[in-house]
Amino acid sequence: PRVSAVFRTQARPSVLTFATVQFFLGLYGGYFGGAVGLMMLAAWSALGGGAIKSLNPTRMVMVTAANAVAVVVFILAGAIVWQECIPMTIGAVIGGWIGAHIGRRLPPSVVRVLTLAVAILTTVMFFSRAYL
Template sequence: MLLESVAILLAGVAAGAINTIVGSGTLITFPTLLAFGVPPVTANVSNNIGLVPGSVSGAVGYRRELAGQRRRVLRLVSGSLVGGLAGALLLLWLPADAFETVVPVLIGLGVVLVVLQPRISRAVAARRARHAVDDRPHADAWWTWPATALTGVYGGYFGAAQGVILMGVLGIAVEEELQRLNAVKNVLAAVVNAVAGAVFIVLADVDWRLVALIGAGAVVGGQLGATVGRRLLPAVLRAVIVTVGLVAIVAFLVS
Protein backbone atom coordinates (compact mmCIF):
# COMPACT_ATOMS: atom_id res chain seq x y z
CA MET A 1 0.00 0.00 0.00
CA LEU A 2 2.84 2.40 0.85
CA LEU A 3 4.64 1.70 -2.43
CA GLU A 4 1.40 2.18 -4.35
CA SER A 5 0.68 5.49 -2.60
CA VAL A 6 4.19 6.82 -3.26
CA ALA A 7 4.02 5.78 -6.92
CA ILE A 8 0.64 7.50 -7.41
CA LEU A 9 1.84 10.62 -5.59
CA LEU A 10 4.94 10.85 -7.81
CA ALA A 11 2.80 10.23 -10.89
CA GLY A 12 0.68 13.19 -9.78
CA VAL A 13 3.78 15.40 -9.52
CA ALA A 14 4.90 14.35 -13.01
CA ALA A 15 1.41 14.85 -14.46
CA GLY A 16 1.02 18.30 -12.87
CA ALA A 17 4.32 19.45 -14.36
CA ILE A 18 3.68 17.92 -17.78
CA ASN A 19 0.16 19.37 -17.96
CA THR A 20 1.54 22.84 -17.31
CA ILE A 21 4.22 22.50 -20.00
CA VAL A 22 2.57 20.51 -22.81
CA GLY A 23 -0.68 19.08 -21.50
CA SER A 24 -0.59 15.28 -21.53
CA GLY A 25 -0.16 14.37 -17.88
CA THR A 26 -3.06 11.92 -17.96
CA LEU A 27 -0.78 9.61 -19.95
CA ILE A 28 1.26 9.29 -16.75
CA THR A 29 -1.38 9.05 -14.02
CA PHE A 30 -4.05 7.01 -15.81
CA PRO A 31 -1.73 4.09 -16.72
CA THR A 32 -0.30 4.21 -13.19
CA LEU A 33 -3.76 3.72 -11.71
CA LEU A 34 -4.52 0.90 -14.14
CA ALA A 35 -1.24 -0.79 -13.17
CA PHE A 36 -2.45 -0.97 -9.57
CA GLY A 37 -5.72 -2.61 -10.60
CA VAL A 38 -8.05 0.39 -10.47
CA PRO A 39 -11.06 -0.11 -12.82
CA PRO A 40 -10.75 2.13 -15.94
CA VAL A 41 -13.79 4.35 -15.34
CA THR A 42 -12.98 4.81 -11.64
CA ALA A 43 -9.37 5.54 -12.57
CA ASN A 44 -10.44 8.13 -15.15
CA VAL A 45 -12.90 9.84 -12.80
CA SER A 46 -10.51 9.91 -9.83
CA ASN A 47 -7.64 11.03 -12.04
CA ASN A 48 -9.70 13.89 -13.49
CA ILE A 49 -10.67 15.23 -10.07
CA GLY A 50 -7.16 14.76 -8.72
CA LEU A 51 -5.60 16.79 -11.52
CA VAL A 52 -7.87 19.81 -10.96
CA PRO A 53 -5.65 21.40 -8.26
CA GLY A 54 -2.60 20.88 -10.48
CA SER A 55 -4.33 22.56 -13.41
CA VAL A 56 -5.21 25.54 -11.22
CA SER A 57 -1.66 25.61 -9.87
CA GLY A 58 -0.24 25.70 -13.39
CA ALA A 59 -2.63 28.46 -14.42
CA VAL A 60 -1.57 30.54 -11.40
CA GLY A 61 2.06 29.93 -12.29
CA TYR A 62 1.45 31.49 -15.71
CA ARG A 63 -0.65 34.41 -14.44
CA ARG A 64 1.78 37.05 -15.75
CA GLU A 65 1.24 35.83 -19.31
CA LEU A 66 -2.52 36.25 -18.90
CA ALA A 67 -2.26 40.05 -18.64
CA GLY A 68 -4.39 41.76 -21.27
CA GLN A 69 -6.24 38.57 -22.28
CA ARG A 70 -9.26 38.82 -20.00
CA ARG A 71 -11.87 39.12 -22.78
CA ARG A 72 -10.38 36.24 -24.75
CA VAL A 73 -10.17 34.00 -21.70
CA LEU A 74 -13.72 34.74 -20.55
CA ARG A 75 -15.10 34.03 -24.04
CA LEU A 76 -13.24 30.74 -24.45
CA VAL A 77 -13.92 29.60 -20.89
CA SER A 78 -17.61 29.35 -21.76
CA GLY A 79 -16.74 26.90 -24.53
CA SER A 80 -14.62 24.85 -22.17
CA LEU A 81 -17.45 24.79 -19.64
CA VAL A 82 -19.97 23.50 -22.17
CA GLY A 83 -17.56 20.99 -23.65
CA GLY A 84 -16.26 19.69 -20.33
CA LEU A 85 -19.81 19.19 -19.05
CA ALA A 86 -20.83 17.31 -22.20
CA GLY A 87 -17.75 15.08 -22.09
CA ALA A 88 -18.24 14.20 -18.42
CA LEU A 89 -21.89 13.31 -18.97
CA LEU A 90 -20.99 11.16 -21.98
CA LEU A 91 -18.52 9.23 -19.84
CA LEU A 92 -21.23 8.51 -17.26
CA TRP A 93 -24.11 7.91 -19.65
CA LEU A 94 -22.34 5.55 -22.02
CA PRO A 95 -21.81 1.96 -20.82
CA ALA A 96 -18.57 1.30 -18.93
CA ASP A 97 -17.73 -1.33 -21.56
CA ALA A 98 -17.72 1.40 -24.21
CA PHE A 99 -15.08 3.38 -22.34
CA GLU A 100 -12.97 0.27 -21.69
CA THR A 101 -13.14 -0.58 -25.40
CA VAL A 102 -12.07 2.87 -26.55
CA VAL A 103 -9.36 3.46 -23.90
CA PRO A 104 -6.48 2.05 -26.02
CA VAL A 105 -7.62 4.24 -28.92
CA LEU A 106 -7.77 7.34 -26.71
CA ILE A 107 -4.34 6.65 -25.22
CA GLY A 108 -3.01 6.03 -28.73
CA LEU A 109 -4.48 9.34 -29.90
CA GLY A 110 -2.81 11.10 -27.00
CA VAL A 111 0.55 9.49 -27.84
CA VAL A 112 0.24 10.49 -31.51
CA LEU A 113 -0.57 14.08 -30.56
CA VAL A 114 2.45 14.24 -28.26
CA VAL A 115 4.66 12.92 -31.08
CA LEU A 116 3.21 15.46 -33.51
CA GLN A 117 3.47 18.36 -31.05
CA PRO A 118 6.84 19.63 -32.39
CA ARG A 119 5.47 19.61 -35.94
CA ILE A 120 2.38 21.50 -34.78
CA SER A 121 4.59 24.04 -33.01
CA ARG A 122 6.79 24.49 -36.10
CA ALA A 123 3.72 25.02 -38.28
CA VAL A 124 2.40 27.63 -35.85
CA ALA A 125 5.80 29.37 -35.69
CA ALA A 126 6.07 29.42 -39.51
CA ARG A 127 2.62 30.95 -39.75
CA ARG A 128 3.61 33.66 -37.29
CA ALA A 129 6.80 34.38 -39.22
CA ARG A 130 4.80 34.96 -42.41
CA HIS A 131 2.68 37.55 -40.60
CA ALA A 132 5.53 39.13 -38.64
CA VAL A 133 5.72 42.15 -40.95
CA ASP A 134 2.10 42.99 -40.25
CA ASP A 135 1.82 44.81 -36.93
CA ARG A 136 -1.92 45.28 -37.07
CA PRO A 137 -3.96 43.42 -34.43
CA HIS A 138 -5.80 40.36 -35.76
CA ALA A 139 -9.14 39.10 -34.50
CA ASP A 140 -9.28 35.51 -33.30
CA ALA A 141 -10.61 33.10 -35.94
CA TRP A 142 -14.38 32.62 -35.81
CA TRP A 143 -14.01 28.89 -35.17
CA THR A 144 -11.87 29.31 -32.03
CA TRP A 145 -14.86 28.97 -29.68
CA PRO A 146 -16.39 25.83 -31.26
CA ALA A 147 -12.97 24.19 -31.51
CA THR A 148 -12.34 24.98 -27.85
CA ALA A 149 -15.72 23.51 -26.91
CA LEU A 150 -15.04 20.30 -28.86
CA THR A 151 -11.67 19.99 -27.17
CA GLY A 152 -13.52 20.39 -23.88
CA VAL A 153 -15.75 17.42 -24.78
CA TYR A 154 -12.65 15.30 -25.30
CA GLY A 155 -11.11 16.62 -22.08
CA GLY A 156 -14.21 15.91 -20.04
CA TYR A 157 -14.45 12.39 -21.42
CA PHE A 158 -10.78 11.39 -21.10
CA GLY A 159 -8.35 14.31 -21.41
CA ALA A 160 -4.99 12.80 -22.41
CA ALA A 161 -3.11 15.40 -24.51
CA GLN A 162 -5.99 17.88 -24.16
CA GLY A 163 -3.40 20.62 -23.77
CA VAL A 164 -1.65 19.62 -27.00
CA ILE A 165 -4.95 19.91 -28.87
CA LEU A 166 -5.68 23.28 -27.27
CA MET A 167 -2.25 24.63 -28.19
CA GLY A 168 -2.80 23.50 -31.78
CA VAL A 169 -6.18 25.25 -31.90
CA LEU A 170 -5.00 28.45 -30.22
CA GLY A 171 -1.73 28.58 -32.15
CA ILE A 172 -3.54 28.52 -35.48
CA ALA A 173 -6.59 30.60 -34.57
CA VAL A 174 -5.10 33.31 -32.35
CA GLU A 175 -2.37 35.83 -33.19
CA GLU A 176 -0.47 35.84 -29.91
CA GLU A 177 2.89 34.81 -28.42
CA LEU A 178 3.11 31.10 -27.64
CA GLN A 179 3.86 31.58 -23.94
CA ARG A 180 0.75 33.74 -23.61
CA LEU A 181 -1.27 31.09 -25.44
CA ASN A 182 0.12 28.46 -23.10
CA ALA A 183 -1.22 30.52 -20.20
CA VAL A 184 -4.68 30.54 -21.82
CA LYS A 185 -4.39 26.80 -22.43
CA ASN A 186 -3.74 26.19 -18.74
CA VAL A 187 -6.84 28.15 -17.73
CA LEU A 188 -9.07 26.35 -20.24
CA ALA A 189 -7.77 22.92 -19.23
CA ALA A 190 -8.33 23.78 -15.57
CA VAL A 191 -11.94 24.77 -16.35
CA VAL A 192 -12.61 21.53 -18.24
CA ASN A 193 -11.13 19.42 -15.45
CA ALA A 194 -13.04 21.38 -12.80
CA VAL A 195 -16.48 21.15 -14.42
CA ALA A 196 -15.99 17.48 -15.25
CA GLY A 197 -14.73 16.88 -11.73
CA ALA A 198 -17.83 18.56 -10.27
CA VAL A 199 -20.05 16.24 -12.32
CA PHE A 200 -18.07 13.20 -11.21
CA ILE A 201 -18.23 14.20 -7.54
CA VAL A 202 -22.03 14.29 -7.70
CA LEU A 203 -22.74 11.36 -10.02
CA ALA A 204 -19.76 8.99 -10.16
CA ASP A 205 -17.90 6.48 -8.02
CA VAL A 206 -14.83 8.37 -6.80
CA ASP A 207 -11.84 6.90 -4.96
CA TRP A 208 -10.94 9.83 -2.70
CA ARG A 209 -7.62 8.34 -1.59
CA LEU A 210 -6.47 8.38 -5.21
CA VAL A 211 -7.82 11.90 -5.65
CA ALA A 212 -5.88 13.13 -2.61
CA LEU A 213 -2.61 11.53 -3.75
CA ILE A 214 -2.85 12.77 -7.33
CA GLY A 215 -4.08 16.19 -6.23
CA ALA A 216 -1.26 16.75 -3.74
CA GLY A 217 1.33 15.68 -6.30
CA ALA A 218 -0.23 17.71 -9.10
CA VAL A 219 -0.15 20.96 -7.09
CA VAL A 220 3.59 20.56 -6.60
CA GLY A 221 4.04 19.50 -10.21
CA GLY A 222 2.07 22.47 -11.49
CA GLN A 223 4.49 24.88 -9.86
CA LEU A 224 7.50 22.88 -11.03
CA GLY A 225 6.14 22.93 -14.56
CA ALA A 226 5.76 26.71 -14.46
CA THR A 227 9.36 27.18 -13.32
CA VAL A 228 11.93 24.39 -13.48
CA GLY A 229 9.94 22.42 -16.05
CA ARG A 230 10.47 25.06 -18.72
CA ARG A 231 14.17 24.11 -18.75
CA LEU A 232 13.61 20.42 -19.52
CA LEU A 233 14.55 19.14 -22.94
CA PRO A 234 11.23 18.76 -24.82
CA ALA A 235 12.47 15.63 -26.60
CA VAL A 236 13.18 13.89 -23.29
CA LEU A 237 9.78 14.84 -21.92
CA ARG A 238 7.99 13.57 -25.02
CA ALA A 239 9.98 10.34 -24.98
CA VAL A 240 8.87 9.61 -21.42
CA ILE A 241 5.22 10.36 -22.20
CA VAL A 242 5.21 8.26 -25.37
CA THR A 243 6.92 5.32 -23.63
CA VAL A 244 4.43 5.33 -20.77
CA GLY A 245 1.52 5.61 -23.20
CA LEU A 246 2.69 2.70 -25.37
CA VAL A 247 3.31 0.49 -22.33
CA ALA A 248 -0.18 1.34 -21.10
CA ILE A 249 -1.75 0.32 -24.42
CA VAL A 250 0.07 -3.00 -24.46
CA ALA A 251 -0.75 -3.72 -20.81
CA PHE A 252 -4.41 -2.86 -21.36
CA LEU A 253 -4.73 -5.06 -24.44
CA VAL A 254 -3.12 -8.12 -22.83
CA SER A 255 -4.91 -7.81 -19.49
Protein backbone atom coordinates in the same frame (compact mmCIF):
# COMPACT_ATOMS: atom_id res chain seq x y z
CA PRO B 1 5.32 27.51 -36.77
CA ARG B 2 5.29 26.36 -40.42
CA VAL B 3 1.83 24.78 -40.13
CA SER B 4 0.50 27.89 -38.44
CA ALA B 5 1.96 30.13 -41.14
CA VAL B 6 0.42 28.04 -43.93
CA PHE B 7 -2.94 27.95 -42.15
CA ARG B 8 -2.96 31.73 -41.61
CA THR B 9 -2.27 32.40 -45.29
CA GLN B 10 -5.12 30.08 -46.35
CA ALA B 11 -7.81 31.18 -43.90
CA ARG B 12 -8.63 33.54 -41.08
CA PRO B 13 -10.03 31.47 -38.18
CA SER B 14 -13.07 33.09 -36.63
CA VAL B 15 -14.08 33.26 -32.99
CA LEU B 16 -16.57 30.50 -33.80
CA THR B 17 -13.72 28.30 -35.07
CA PHE B 18 -11.74 28.83 -31.87
CA ALA B 19 -14.86 28.25 -29.73
CA THR B 20 -15.75 25.05 -31.59
CA VAL B 21 -12.24 23.66 -31.29
CA GLN B 22 -12.14 24.60 -27.61
CA PHE B 23 -15.56 23.04 -26.96
CA PHE B 24 -14.41 19.67 -28.27
CA LEU B 25 -11.07 19.94 -26.47
CA GLY B 26 -13.00 20.70 -23.28
CA LEU B 27 -15.19 17.62 -23.73
CA TYR B 28 -12.16 15.45 -24.36
CA GLY B 29 -10.23 17.01 -21.48
CA GLY B 30 -13.05 16.69 -18.99
CA TYR B 31 -13.53 13.01 -19.70
CA PHE B 32 -10.09 11.66 -20.65
CA GLY B 33 -7.75 14.47 -19.64
CA GLY B 34 -4.73 12.85 -21.30
CA ALA B 35 -2.54 15.52 -22.90
CA VAL B 36 -5.45 17.89 -23.50
CA GLY B 37 -3.26 20.86 -22.56
CA LEU B 38 -0.80 19.82 -25.24
CA MET B 39 -3.64 19.49 -27.73
CA MET B 40 -4.84 22.98 -26.84
CA LEU B 41 -1.39 24.44 -27.41
CA ALA B 42 -1.10 22.65 -30.74
CA ALA B 43 -4.58 23.69 -31.91
CA TRP B 44 -4.22 27.30 -30.79
CA SER B 45 -0.76 27.57 -32.37
CA ALA B 46 -2.06 26.14 -35.65
CA LEU B 47 -4.96 28.60 -35.57
CA GLY B 48 -2.55 31.49 -35.14
CA GLY B 49 -2.96 32.04 -31.42
CA GLY B 50 0.64 33.06 -30.81
CA ALA B 51 3.79 31.66 -29.24
CA ILE B 52 3.46 28.63 -26.97
CA LYS B 53 4.83 30.45 -23.93
CA SER B 54 2.23 33.20 -24.28
CA LEU B 55 -0.56 30.61 -24.62
CA ASN B 56 0.33 28.72 -21.44
CA PRO B 57 -1.62 30.91 -18.97
CA THR B 58 -4.79 30.67 -21.08
CA ARG B 59 -4.27 26.94 -21.48
CA MET B 60 -4.05 26.55 -17.72
CA VAL B 61 -7.33 28.41 -17.21
CA MET B 62 -9.13 26.37 -19.88
CA VAL B 63 -7.80 23.01 -18.62
CA THR B 64 -8.74 24.02 -15.07
CA ALA B 65 -12.26 24.99 -16.19
CA ALA B 66 -12.78 21.71 -18.06
CA ASN B 67 -11.48 19.70 -15.12
CA ALA B 68 -13.59 21.64 -12.61
CA VAL B 69 -16.77 20.91 -14.56
CA ALA B 70 -15.75 17.25 -14.89
CA VAL B 71 -15.06 17.01 -11.15
CA VAL B 72 -18.54 18.33 -10.33
CA VAL B 73 -20.14 15.85 -12.75
CA PHE B 74 -18.10 12.92 -11.38
CA ILE B 75 -18.85 13.88 -7.75
CA LEU B 76 -22.57 14.11 -8.48
CA ALA B 77 -22.41 10.72 -10.22
CA GLY B 78 -20.60 9.17 -7.22
CA ALA B 79 -17.76 8.06 -9.48
CA ILE B 80 -14.79 9.22 -7.37
CA VAL B 81 -12.59 6.89 -5.31
CA TRP B 82 -11.50 9.42 -2.68
CA GLN B 83 -8.64 7.43 -1.11
CA GLU B 84 -6.90 7.40 -4.51
CA CYS B 85 -8.01 10.86 -5.57
CA ILE B 86 -6.52 12.87 -2.71
CA PRO B 87 -2.83 11.81 -3.08
CA MET B 88 -3.12 12.14 -6.87
CA THR B 89 -4.49 15.67 -6.48
CA ILE B 90 -1.64 16.65 -4.15
CA GLY B 91 0.91 15.28 -6.64
CA ALA B 92 -0.76 17.09 -9.54
CA VAL B 93 -0.70 20.43 -7.70
CA ILE B 94 2.96 20.04 -6.75
CA GLY B 95 3.92 18.89 -10.27
CA GLY B 96 1.96 21.72 -11.89
CA TRP B 97 3.58 24.30 -9.64
CA ILE B 98 7.10 23.03 -10.33
CA GLY B 99 6.42 22.59 -14.06
CA ALA B 100 5.13 26.15 -14.38
CA HIS B 101 8.26 27.57 -12.77
CA ILE B 102 10.54 25.49 -14.99
CA GLY B 103 8.52 26.23 -18.14
CA ARG B 104 8.78 29.99 -17.70
CA ARG B 105 12.56 29.80 -17.69
CA LEU B 106 12.99 27.58 -20.77
CA PRO B 107 13.37 28.92 -24.31
CA PRO B 108 10.35 28.42 -26.62
CA SER B 109 12.21 25.88 -28.79
CA VAL B 110 12.88 23.67 -25.76
CA VAL B 111 9.25 23.99 -24.61
CA ARG B 112 8.11 22.98 -28.12
CA VAL B 113 10.40 19.91 -28.23
CA LEU B 114 9.40 18.82 -24.71
CA THR B 115 5.72 19.35 -25.55
CA LEU B 116 6.01 17.15 -28.64
CA ALA B 117 7.99 14.50 -26.76
CA VAL B 118 5.40 14.31 -23.96
CA ALA B 119 2.54 14.23 -26.48
CA ILE B 120 4.15 11.39 -28.43
CA LEU B 121 5.01 9.44 -25.26
CA THR B 122 1.47 9.89 -23.89
CA THR B 123 -0.05 8.73 -27.17
CA VAL B 124 2.19 5.65 -27.31
CA MET B 125 1.39 4.76 -23.69
CA PHE B 126 -2.38 5.15 -24.17
CA PHE B 127 -2.24 3.15 -27.40
CA SER B 128 -0.15 0.37 -25.86
CA ARG B 129 -2.45 0.09 -22.82
CA ALA B 130 -5.52 -0.10 -25.02
CA TYR B 131 -4.27 -2.42 -27.76
CA LEU B 132 -1.26 -4.39 -26.53
